Amino acid sequence: MTAVTESPELIELRDEPQRREWEAFTLSGLPEMITSAHACHAVQALAETPLLDRLRSGPHSPDALLAGMNQDIGTGFLHYLANRGIVEHRDNEYFLTRRGDFLTTDVSLARLGVYFDAYPTITSHIGDLLTNKAVYGKDITRNGAALGAHCATLFSFFHTPVVLKAMQGRNVTRMLDIGCGGGQLIVDACVQDPTLTGIGLDIAPDAIEVANDLAKRHGVEDRAKFVVGDAFAPSTWPDVCFQADGLCIMSALHEHFRNGEQAVIDLLNDIDARFPDQRILLVGEPEIRFDSRENDDDFFLVHVLTGQGLPRDRSAWLPVFEKSNLRCRRVYTRPEAGPRMCFYDLVAR
Numbered sequence: 001m002t003a004v005t006e007s008p009e010l011i012e013l014r015d016e017p018q019r020r021e022w023e024a025f026t027l028s029g030l031p032e033m034i035t036s037a038h039a040c041h042a043v044q045a046l047a048e049t050p051l052l053d054r055l056r057s058g059p060h061s062p063d064a065l066l067a068g069m070n071q072d073i074g075t076g077f078l079h080y081l082a083n084r085g086i087v088e089h090r091d092n093e094y095f096l097t098r099r100g101d102f103l104t105t106d107v108s109l110a111r112l113g114v115y116f117d118a119y120p121t122i123t124s125h126i127g128d129l130l131t132n133k134a135v136y137g138k139d140i141t142r143n144g145a146a147l148g149a150h151c152a153t154l155f156s157f158f159h160t161p162v163v164l165k166a167m168q169g170r171n172v173t174r175m176l177d178i179g180c181g182g183g184q185l186i187v188d189a190c191v192q193d194p195t196l197t198g199i200g201l202d203i204a205p206d207a208i209e210v211a212n213d214l215a216k217r218h219g220v221e222d223r224a225k226f227v228v229g230d231a232f233a234p235s236t237w238p239d240v241c242f243q244a245d246g247l248c249i250m251s252a253l254h255e256h257f258r259n260g261e262q263a264v265i266d267l268l269n270d271i272d273a274r275f276p277d278q279r280i281l282l283v284g285e286p287e288i289r290f291d292s293r294e295n296d297d298d299f300f301l302v303h304v305l306t307g308q309g310l311p312r313d314r315s316a317w318l319p320v321f322e323k324s325n326l327r328c329r330r331v332y333t334r335p336e337a338g339p340r341m342c343f344y345d346l347v348a349r
């Protein structure tokens with residue numbers, strides 16, 4: 001006769017203080033916030049490892065997906081991704097869901113990378129910055145190479161066509177990109193126009209390295225040169241910069257507001273004086289809305305934390321140009337883009 005094992009007695013404990021405490025946590029939205037943060041790290045990890053390329057090439061068994069990787073962690077990670085609806089598991093094979101596809105487009109990964117690759121060194125130290133235990137630029141810095149690479153992807157997708165349109169018909173032969181980041185604009189422009197040469201200047205040596213690599217990869221390294229330099233001190237720029245007849249400053253000029261509005265006006269006047277024959281000076285600037293749509297508050301936060309002058313909208317930029325020796329003759333916009341940008345086409349008065 002087999003012994004019948006008695007089920008243990010189950011005692012469920014409930015009391016009002018505990019119930020209210022748990023309710024406060026669940027209704028706070030924090031569970032979803034934690035889940036979102038981890039999902040961002042997870043997508044970032046997909047992109048950083050061979051997993052994403054393997055998943056993109058079609059359904060694979062776990063063994064094929066995890067070849068050369070930590071099997072235990074990988075098995076659990078794939079299970080987690082399935083829980084989050086990023087991959088699906090069917091017939092012992094994993095594949096990206098439609099949501100997984102959308103999360104891993106080049107634009108989505110670049111938007112994610114700005115916040116989870118370039119800025120985590122800053123956003124994980126908000127307390128230290130607030131209490132002056134850390135100072136941005138001295139104790140902690142953003143990842144310049146990552147920022148350059150992700151901005152380059154976004155710029156190439158949304159904004160290079162606008163810049164090229166603005167340059168059309170201006171007979172620019174040598175373009176200078178001030179604050180060029182990863183160099184995408186100059187490289188794209190040189191690829192599209194075989195008669196064009198370009199120079200990019202940026203203060204971040206790692207971004208310049210990314211830019212020089214990009215030029216090589218596109219076979220335009222003989223026409224596209226990138227140098228380290230301070231955009232806000234034209235007197236220190238290498239001579240090669242002054243051969244340019246078309247200039248642009250994309251998503252960089254607002255950083256000079258940290259030195260006050262007059263500093264921006266003085267810089268524009270200085271550039272105007274040093275390039276008397278320029279055919280175009282195009283200033284591209286993100287337009288911030290100061291609300292929570294389309295990550296605007298995330299964009300705001302990283303600017304606050306890094307002591308950059310905040311991006312402004314066109315109503316705040318136009319008076320700045322008014323006070324300079326330059327006149328804004330045209331504004332180009334592209335509203336549905338990340339970041340949204342305005343391009344100010346400036347000429348000497």
Ligand SMILES: C[S@@+](CC[C@H](N)C(=O)[O-])C[C@H]1O[C@@H](n2cnc3c(N)ncnc32)[C@H](O)[C@@H]1O
Nearest residue numbers: 151155179180181202203204230231250251252
């Ligand atoms: C948001 S990124 C934009 C990069 C690129 N122009 C684009 O639109 O994709 C701003 C760039 O300005 C550069 N930058 C900031 N301050 C600078 C300075 N004083 N001199 C030169 N570059 C600077 C940063 O290193 C960074 O690459």
